[in-house]
Amino acid sequence: MILVLGYDQHELGTDPVIDWLLYYGADFVKVSMNDLLSGKIAYEIDVVAGDIYINGRSMQQEVSVIWYRRFYGEEMNLRIEKNMPFAKQLRAEIQYEMHNIVEHLFYIMKGKKWLPYYERTKVNKLVMLEMANRAGLTVPASRVLTSKKELNTFYAQCGESLITKPVKGSDYYEDGKNTYFIFTAPVTRQFIDSLPDHFFPTLFQERAKAEYEIRVFFLDGECFATAVLNANKSREVDRKLNNSKSETHFVPYKLPEEMEIKVRAFMKEAKLNIGCLDIIRDETGRYVFLEVNPLGQYLSESAKCNYYLEKNIAEWLIKHDLQYEQVH
Amino acid sequence: MNKFINHPFLDEESLKSLPVTYRLIRQMNTADVGELYNGARYGSSRRHFSRQFMMQGPYKPLSEVLYQQYIQQPAMKKEDDETTDPLTVK
Numbered sequence: 001m002i003l004v005l006g007y008d009q010h011e012l013g014t015d016p017v018i019d020w021l022l023y024y025g026a027d028f029v030k031v032s033m034n035d036l037l038s039g040k041i042a043y044e045i046d047v048v049a050g051d052i053y054i055n056g057r058s059m060q061q062e063v064s065v066i067w068y069r070r071f072y073g074e075e076m077n078l079r080i081e082k083n084m085p086f087a088k089q090l091r092a093e094i095q096y097e098m099h100n101i102v103e104h105l106f107y108i109m110k111g112k113k114w115l116p117y118y119e120r121t122k123v124n125k126l127v128m129l130e131m132a133n134r135a136g137l138t139v140p141a142s143r144v145l146t147s148k149k150e151l152n153t154f155y156a157q158c159g160e161s162l163i164t165k166p167v168k169g170s171d172y173y174e175d176g177k178n179t180y181f182i183f184t185a186p187v188t189r190q191f192i193d194s195l196p197d198h199f200f201p202t203l204f205q206e207r208a209k210a211e212y213e214i215r216v217f218f219l220d221g222e223c224f225a226t227a228v229l230n231a232n233k234s235r236e237v238d239r240k241l242n243n244s245k246s247e248t249h250f251v252p253y254k255l256p257e258e259m260e261i262k263v264r265a266f267m268k269e270a271k272l273n274i275g276c277l278d279i280i281r282d283e284t285g286r287y288v289f290l291e292v293n294p295l296g297q298y299l300s301e302s303a304k305c306n307y308y309l310e311k312n313i314a315e316w317l318i319k320h321d322l323q324y325e326q327v328h
Numbered sequence: 329m330n331k332f333i334n335h336p337f338l339d340e341e342s343l344k345s346l347p348v349t350y351r352l353i354r355q356m357n358t359a360d361v362g363e364l365y366n367g368a369r370y371g372s373s374r375r376h377f378s379r380q381f382m383m384q385g386p387y388k389p390l391s392e393v394l395y396q397q398y399i400q401q402p403a404m405k406k407e408d409d410e411t412t413d414p415l416t417v418k
């Protein structure tokens with residue numbers, strides 16, 4: 001059986017795959033964090049035996065493949081009113097308690113076929129850059145800096161062409177009609193001059209001058225690449241800000257064989273069997289790796305390039321489920 | 329329209345304790361941020377979870393063959409159907 005770990009709510013990377021699993025009549029179950037909290041499903045965990053029973057069925061025996069699409073991150077339906085005494089502490093403690101229970105569930109299911117492996121659902125951007133470099137991919141010169149003096153030196157080293165972005169990423173700051181977000185942004189002389197002498201550790205990178213950007217969806221060794229073309233010289237540095245503009249075009253793209261080999265080597269090194277990679281083809285013809293997201297969104301590229309990635313994911317899950325059944 | 333703004337909710341003192349990326353935070357119209365699901369919806373049916381996603385026009389023509397097959401037997405495969413490709417019509 002296939003176990004899908006997802007959100008209660010609609011999630012654009014999960015539901016299209018569910019549609020295909022339904023179409024194929026696959027043996028699967030979807031579980032969300034709130035399913036485990038709400039009493040919607042009856043389950044018990046035998047800690048000593050290392051098994052979880054859902055509606056009396058042993059998941060250890062029945063589950064062969066686990067697709068971790070989304071799990072943490074959705075707001076938990078905790079029945080704690082905001083005005084209760086110690087509400088904040090209670091919420092934090094209960095969430096921590098639940099995370100520990102789930103951590104144990106992942107541990108006891110560690111021998112299953114995971115997509116991606118549960119310990120690789122979150123990756124560190126800085127570690128990935130180092131690994132990508134080791135795998136032979138070109139990566140931009142990158143520094144975490146804390147002072148204007150160091151930043152000035154790096155700015156000069158990179159030909160006065162730098163960008164900055166969060167190491168982890170940040171969420172949307174929603175305030176009524178306005179929402180605030182931190183995108184990848186160019187660093188200018190004027191901006192550097194406006195900074196204090198010392199600041200919080202911040203990531204700066206050499207700005208690869210993009211001829212175009214490439215989004216690669218990687219699934220178990222196969223690369224589905226999409227070139228994002230925008231000839232406007234005044235386009236934004238962060239691709240997300242260009243996506244909805246009329247002059248931006250998404251086209252299927254074939255990476256050179258040598259590049260695909262390097263991508264595979266990197267994903268193997270990073271212990272990732274799925275992920276979305278951002279790559280820049282720069283003006284000198286180099287392919288520059290920017291980052292990888294194991295749980296990245298793929299539906300837009302899938303639709304625009306006719307890749308049917310959601311179908312590919314469903315078929316991958318079914319194939320591995322059937323292989324498991326044949327062996328056992 | 330998106331625009332750069334100067335420290336929408338952070339004063340200089342707060343910014344000193346944050347990465348410099350917070351000085352480059354950008355303001356957008358909430359309704360334009362698709363991931364927040366706050367834009368115009370085409371419906372609010374609880375049964376169809378319409379409140380949890382928004383309408384987007386298709387990029388390409390949809391196959392009626394596929395939909396007809398799906399509507400007939402959404403979760404079942406015909407016994408004599410050896411193919412796994414839903415677009416293949418026997």
